Amino acid sequence: MSGIFGALRLPASVVFGSGQRKGIGMMTAQIGRRALVCTDARMGQDAEFKAIVADIAANGVEVKVYDRTEADLPMAGITACVEEYAGYKPDVVLGIGGGSCMDMAKCVAVLLQHGGSLRDYYGENKIPGPVAPVIAVPTTSGTGSEVTPVAVIADTERGTKVGISSPYLIPRVAVCDPELTLTCPPGLTAVSGADALTHAIESFTAARRDVTPDLTVKNVFVGKNALSDVFGLLALKNIFEALPTAVKDGTNIAAREKMMLASLAAGCAFGTAGTAAAHAIQYPVGNETHTPHGMGVALLMPYVMEFNRPACVSAFAEIARAIGLSGNDGAGTDEELSHRLIDAVAALLKEIKIPVTLKELGLPEDKQDWTAEAAIGAARLVNNNPRKLDVDAMKAITRAAFTGDRAALAS
Numbered sequence: 498m499s500g501i502f503g504a505l506r507l508p509a510s511v512v513f514g515s516g517q518r519k520g521i522g523m524m525t526a527q528i529g530r531r532a533l534v535c536t537d538a539r540m541g542q543d544a545e546f547k548a549i550v551a552d553i554a555a556n557g558v559e560v561k562v563y564d565r566t567e568a569d570l571p572m573a574g575i576t577a578c579v580e581e582y583a584g585y586k587p588d589v590v591l592g593i594g595g596g597s598c599m600d601m602a603k604c605v606a607v608l609l610q611h612g613g614s615l616r617d618y619y620g621e622n623k624i625p626g627p628v629a630p631v632i633a634v635p636t637t638s639g640t641g642s643e644v645t646p647v648a649v650i651a652d653t654e655r656g657t658k659v660g661i662s663s664p665y666l667i668p669r670v671a672v673c674d675p676e677l678t679l680t681c682p683p684g685l686t687a688v689s690g691a692d693a694l695t696h697a698i699e700s701f702t703a704a705r706r707d708v709t710p711d712l713t714v715k716n717v718f719v720g721k722n723a724l725s726d727v728f729g730l731l732a733l734k735n736i737f738e739a740l741p742t743a744v745k746d747g748t749n750i751a752a753r754e755k756m757m758l759a760s761l762a763a764g765c766a767f768g769t770a771g772t773a774a775a776h777a778i779q780y781p782v783g784n785e786t787h788t789p790h791g792m793g794v795a796l797l798m799p800y801v802m803e804f805n806r807p808a809c810v811s812a813f814a815e816i817a818r819a820i821g822l823s824g825n826d827g828a829g830t831d832e833e834l835s836h837r838l839i840d841a842v843a844a845l846l847k848e849i850k851i852p853v854t855l856k857e858l859g860l861p862e863d864k865q866d867w868t869a870e871a872a873i874g875a876a877r878l879v880n881n882n883p884r885k886l887d888v889d890a891m892k893a894i895t896r897a898a899f900t901g902d903r904a905a906l907a908s
């Protein structure tokens with residue numbers, strides 16, 4: 498393969514900085530006249546949130562608030578919101594909160610525009626056209642949903658989480674104000690930051706595709722490329738600098754800023770390049786153990802990296818150099834640095850108290866192979882993995898992750 502290929506799909510505006518939430522009223526007024534704000538019960542009572550809503554109204558926009566978004570986004574809650582507000586006909590939808598609230602706003606915008614059931618839109622590129630503009634305002638540093646073409650919902654009847662991916666889901670505006678994350682408790686900071694770490698690594702090491710003119714037309718996620726790589730490295734540099742501090746001292750605004758910049762950058766990277774094996778395996782693990790998405794994907798990351806290492810030596814070494822693992826003299830062969838990076842990722846996750854094995858996460862012992870079989874079904878994520886995965890390879894990963902035997906995957 499030769500030549501540079503790059504692709505990015507992003508909101509029309511991405512605004513980042515402490516205090517930028519104070520511009521949300523003006524930004525909303527530039528887009529619409531009737532706003533619906535989706536948030537959750539905690540945020541609905543928050544003084545900062547109330548100030549944002551008042552500011553929207555002060556800018557001459559009619560505004561209504563739906564504050565019953567549930568974590569992990571069960572489908573029934575989305576339908577309830579749409580039924581309640583369809584008559585109001587909002588022309589701009591805001592999602593203010595963690596990934597769940599932002600994904601709520603995205604789904605509501607789809608259903609208000611196109612009707613039907615969310616099930617009509619599962620998978621890739623199923624949304625038939627543009628939707629009402631969304632303004633996404635994250636209050637965790639993790640999902641990157643403020644810039645991604647993805648919404649993840651829980652189909653409770655089918656007992657599984659499902660993804661909807663389409664460029665039409667990308668918010669019109671992302672407003673990232675790190676001060677909104679100052680209230681995140683250590684556990685949430687760790688788990689959401691670990692999700693961002695996984696997005697950055699999986700997108701930076703995603704499989705490269707054959708570059709054809711229809712690659713970005715037919716696919717939402719297009720694999721590793723020159724533009725998403727810039728964001729992946731930006732994310733990783735900031736995560737290694739700031740995540741432990743943000744977890745230990747939530748009042749440290751410099752660490753909060755770096756983590757929000759990192760989760761935004763990781764969203765820019767994976768929203769175009771896509772994620773891979775760790776995300777594929779987390780879906781069944783999450784369904785079985787009811788543990789947070791970020792905890793599961795991060796726990797799996799060192800095992801997936803160990804398996805992928807032969808296909809990723811130079812990419813791992815590039816990350817290692819970017820985060821300073823090569824020392825002042827730049828020492829270390831790519832091979833050495835690729836090992837050092839996996840150790841550094843495992844050490845970082847340990848420092849922020851992410852569990853180390855699937856056993857600790859509560860996966861039943863007899864579900865190791867079942868997890869691998871379910872994960873291999875996530876074709877989009879499996880095909881995006883840098884090293885070819887079959888069911889035996891998946892089983893090797895889930896077994897190693899169950900017992901904590903990373904060395905079993907070494908090559």
Ligand SMILES: NC(=O)c1ccc[n+]([C@@H]2O[C@H](COP(=O)([O-])OP(=O)(O)OC[C@H]3O[C@@H](n4cnc5c(N)ncnc54)[C@H](O)[C@@H]3O)[C@@H](O)[C@H]2O)c1
Pocket residue numbers: 537539540568569570594595596597598600636637639640641642645646647648649677678679680681682685689692790791
């Ligand atoms: N769309 C995407 O691109 C994408 C990517 C990754 C994950 N996700 C999805 O996002 C969801 C997870 O999002 P999340 O990790 O941001 O958490 P979340 O939105 O599920 O919120 C988790 C909890 O944290 C609380 N919280 C949020 N912000 C807070 C703050 N500033 N202070 C105190 N508490 C706060 C919430 O009230 C809630 O109780 C999952 O459903 C996941 O599947 C989506």
Ligand SMILES: [Fe+2]
Pocket residue numbers: 640692695696776790794
């Ligand atoms: Fe994720």
